[in-house]
Amino acid sequence: xxxxxxxxxxxAFESDDQAADLFRAxxxxxxxxxxxxxxxxxxxxxxxxxxxxxxxxxxxxxxPAPSAVFAALWSRFPMFMENLTPTALQALAxxxxxxxxxxxxxxxxxxxxxxxxxxxxxxxxxNTVPTVAKxxxxxxxxxxxxxxxxxxxALICFFPTLVNMTRxxxxxxxxxxxxxxxxxxxxxxxxxxxxxxxxxPYLFAALKITAPSAVIGxxxxxxxxxxxGIGALIIEATYNYDSVLLYATIIVGATFSAAFFGxxxxxxxxxxxxxxxxxx
Amino acid sequence: MAKAVEIAGxxxxxxxxxxxxxxxxxxxxxxxxxxxxxxxxxxxxxKSTLLRVMADLIEPNxxxxxxxxxxxxxxxxxxxxxxxxxxxxxxxxxxxLENVSLPLEVGGGARxxxxxxxxxxxxVGLAGWEGSYPHELSGGMxxxxxxxxxxxxxxxLLLMDEPFGALDEITRDRLNExxxxxxxxxxxxxxxxxxxxxxxxxxGREVLLxxxxxxxxxERVTLDLPEPRNAASKETPQFVKHAAYLRKVLxxx
Numbered sequence: 428x429x430x431x432x433x434x435x436x437x438x439a440f441e442s443d444d445q446a447a448d449l450f451r452a453x454x455x456x457x458x459x460x461x462x463x464x465x466x467x468x469x470x471x472x473x474x475x476x477x478x479x480x481x482x483x484x485x486x487x488x489x490x491p492a493p494s495a496v497f498a499a500l501w502s503r504f505p506m507f508m509e510n511l512t513p514t515a516l517q518a519l520a521x522x523x524x525x526x527x528x529x530x531x532x533x534x535x536x537x538x539x540x541x542x543x544x545x546x547x548x549x550x551x552x553x554n555t556v557p558t559v560a561k562x563x564x565x566x567x568x569x570x571x572x573x574x575x576x577x578x579x580x581a582l583i584c585f586f587p588t589l590v591n592m593t594r595x596x597x598x599x600x601x602x603x604x605x606x607x608x609x610x611x612x613x614x615x616x617x618x619x620x621x622x623x624x625x626x627x628p629y630l631f632a633a634l635k636i637t638a639p640s641a642v643i644g645x646x647x648x649x650x651x652x653x654x655x656g657i658g659a660l661i662i663e664a665t666y667n668y669d670s671v672l673l674y675a676t677i678i679v680g681a682t683f684s685a686a687f688f689g690x691x692x693x694x695x696x697x698x699x700x701x702x703x704x705x706x707x
Numbered sequence: 708m709a710k711a712v713e714i715a716g717x718x719x720x721x722x723x724x725x726x727x728x729x730x731x732x733x734x735x736x737x738x739x740x741x742x743x744x745x746x747x748x749x750x751x752x753x754k755s756t757l758l759r760v761m762a763d764l765i766e767p768n769x770x771x772x773x774x775x776x777x778x779x780x781x782x783x784x785x786x787x788x789x790x791x792x793x794x795x796x797x798x799x800x801x802x803x804l805e806n807v808s809l810p811l812e813v814g815g816g817a818r819x820x821x822x823x824x825x826x827x828x829x830x831v832g833l834a835g836w837e838g839s840y841p842h843e844l845s846g847g848m849x850x851x852x853x854x855x856x857x858x859x860x861x862x863x864l865l866l867m868d869e870p871f872g873a874l875d876e877i878t879r880d881r882l883n884e885x886x887x888x889x890x891x892x893x894x895x896x897x898x899x900x901x902x903x904x905x906x907x908x909x910x911g912r913e914v915l916l917x918x919x920x921x922x923x924x925x926e927r928v929t930l931d932l933p934e935p936r937n938a939a940s941k942e943t944p945q946f947v948k949h950a951a952y953l954r955k956v957l958x959x960x
Contacts, residue, residue, distance in 0.1 A: 602796040605764050609790045610860075611783055611814035620813060624800050701800045701840050 488668040496674045507660075507679045514645050514657040515683055517573055521580020522641040526634065528581065529588035536589075537596040537622070554586040558647050566651045576653075580644035584637035591633035595626025628702045631695040638691045639684040646680060710776070711864050711896035712738040712761055717770030719756055719922075729921035730756045731767070736915060736924070738898065740863075743890060745911035746900045747953065753922025754900045758866050761898065762790050775863055782864065786810070786819055789857030789895075791867040795849040797841040803828065803852050804837035810859045819860065827855040830889065847878040854889070865890075867899045871906070880938065883909055887936055904957065908950045909936060916956050926956055 473493045479485070480492040487495070500507065532550075536543035558579060565575040599622055607617045649658025657680040664673035719731040730753040738744045746754040759765040760772055763779035774782035782788050797806045807824040810816045828834055831851040841849055850870055857865060867886075871879040883906060890897050901907055907914050908930060916925040930949050932940050940946055 600796070602792045602794065603798065605759075605762075606790070606792065606796050607813065608764060609762055609783060609788060610810050610816065611786075613814065616813040620809070621798070624798070627800070701842075 488670050491671040491674055495671050496678065499671045499675045500678065503675070507675065510656055510660050510676075511679055511683060513573065513576075513655050514642070514649065514680070517576040517648070517656075518580050518641040518645040518683075518687070520573075521577045521582075521644060522584050522637060524577065525581030525584030525641070526588050526637060529585045529633075530592050530630070533589055533592035533596055534618075536593050543593070550586060550589060553582070558583060558644060559650075562648045562651050565648070571652055575651075576645050576648035576656075579648040580641040583640045583644035587636050587640070588630070588633040591629040592626055595629025596622045598629070599625050627699055631691070631699060634691050635688060635695065638687045642680065642684040642687060709740040710737050711740045711742065711774070712736065712744075712898065713771075713773040714757075714760070715771050717757075717760060717767040717772060719753070719760065719765060719767050731760070732921035732923050734770070734922070734924055738896060738913075741894055741896055743887075743897045743899070743910060743912045745907045745914045746898065746917060747902065747904070747907040747911075747914050747957070748917035748922075748925075749919045749957065750902060752917040752919040754902075754917055755868050756922065757917070758868055758898060758900050761864070762788055762866050784814075786814075786816070786821075786860035787863045789860060789862035789865045791850070791853050791857050791865070791870045793869045793872060795841070795846075795853040795870075797849055797852055797856075799841050801841075802837065803833065803839050803841070803844070806841065806852055807856045807859060809856060816860065821859050822861050824855065824859055827858050828852075830858075830892075831855045831885070845878075846874050847882060850874065850882065854886070858889075858893070863895050865895050865897045867897065869900050869902070872901070872903075879903075879906065884937060886910065891935075904950050904953050905941070907953060908932075908946055909941060914953060916953070928953065928956075 476490075477493050480490060532546075536547070561582060562575070562579055565578050569575040569578060603621055603625075604617070607621055612620070646656070646658040646661070649656040650662055653659040653662075657676055660676040661673060661680075664670070664676060714734055714736040717731055717734045718729065721728045721730055734757060736757075746757060748754050756765060760767050761774055761779060763774075763783040772779050775787050777785075779788075798809065801809070804824055807828060811819075811821050811824070825834075825837065828837060831854055833848060833851055833855070836844070836848070841852070844852070853870070871882050874882065886897075886899075887910065899910055901910075909932075911928075911930050914928045914930060916928065917923065918925045928949075932945055932949070933943060
């Protein structure tokens with residue numbers, strides 16, 4: 428029975444507290460370094476930028492000093508939040524709608540290959556049209572409210588998730604399918620207990636890619652005739668040569684994007700523990 | 708004596724772009740209830756195909772198949788067949804216990820009398836590992852889980868497709884001995900596919916030798932070894948003689 432260790436996980440190791448402490452300390456140090464270094468890099472770059480702007484006396488409308496940008500962020504914070512809200516809501520709504528639609532269509536594709544043959548080329552063609560070109564069309568179709576922005580965000584999310592999810596639902600090992608047949612599992616059970624679970628890592632990869640894309644979609648859609656939102660602020664700042672406002676707006680949008688991505692990553696880590704550890 | 712498997716005139720052909728391949732050609736085989744039959748042959752001889760015909764995974768083009776006196780589909784739906792795959796085929800997102808419990812969750816398994824997953828894990832020597840994930844186990848342990856899963860439905864026929872082929876020799880020997888112990892305890896019929904002559908000699912009460920392309924029955928050999936079979940059995944003159952004989956036949960397959 429020696430291919431089995433006596434007790435789960437630790438039995439094969441001697442207990443050497445000192446060595447264990449050293450190992451853990453080293454691991455902690457490496458983790459800290461991984462977290463601290465990028466922050467240091469950014470801080471240094473910002474300082475160089477500040478010094479450069481001051482030294483070369485760069486005019487404000489070409490490139491603002493970081494200190495001016497942060498001052499604007501601080502003093503006009505409520506205004507930024509007011510504009511972030513519609514952008515964020517449109518991005519979130521589009522993200523949910525686009526991804527749900529993609530999962531539904533992927534499921535249809537897996538069970539009805541003729542549907543895939545008929546519609547997948549269409550999805551590819553729609554995806555090749557740039558977002559900036561789709562936006563005006565949708566504004567004409569859906570008016571000037573939130574709808575065209577949500578639609579753009581949803582369209583941006585749709586394609587990556589469709590491709591990944593279709594692949595994930597299909598990439599089931601033939602032995603697992605044989606196993607399900609030996610167990611006389613119903614098609615519904617094969618879907619919920621095998622295909623869907625198998626597709627989860629693929630789905631989360633797509634969910635992570637599409638989270639920032641949905642924000643981009645929402646912002647770009649606001650460029651066409653919006654008065655509120657991060658996209659509208661960007662346009663306004665550009666026309667007024669207000670580079671401080673422009674940079675501050677970009678920081679607000681990017682921070683939201685990063686936070687969105689971070690939340691999805693947290694969900695992934697929570698739901699895909701088995702995959703996380705299996706891939707280490 | 709009742710027959711666990713009756714196969715008469717079975718042929719299986721696969722058609723691909725490169726033409727039609729005859730995987731099995733006119734196979735006739737009867738396996739007695741409670742027997743231990745090893746299917747041995749070079750790769751491509753159709754032994755896995757024959758196993759899949761018994762499991763109702765492949766429908767033969769011609770011939771008739773009966774498992775426990777009924778069509779294979781009936782035996783499958785009645786959970787009379789257990790199957791152990793070559794690479795264990797555990798679901799990576801399920802713990803050991805959840806994997807073993809899978810047959811109780813799907814295909815109406817909840818309504819059937821089954822064996823307790825925990826007891827089976829104990830029987831295969833994995834008590835204490837219920838909460839582990841497959842990737843945390845060694846290959847041998849994964850195959851033990853897979854055997855426990857195959858036994859949950861309390862099958863009368865256990866089909867094993869080169870289950871220990873990917874394991875190191877020491878682990879393989881040990882699992883071979885344990886398989887014999889489980890076989891004796893349960894009294895079920897086992898059909899075991901391998902390409903290892905030593906494994907075949909050690910396990911098989913009977914060995915069916917198959918030839919490759921097309922898969923045909925070459926010879927059916929009955930092996931007598933002193934019981935109980937254990938590590939010492941491999942040093943007996945009979946063992947050496949049987950192994951040498953199987954090798955000789957295989958060389959001409």
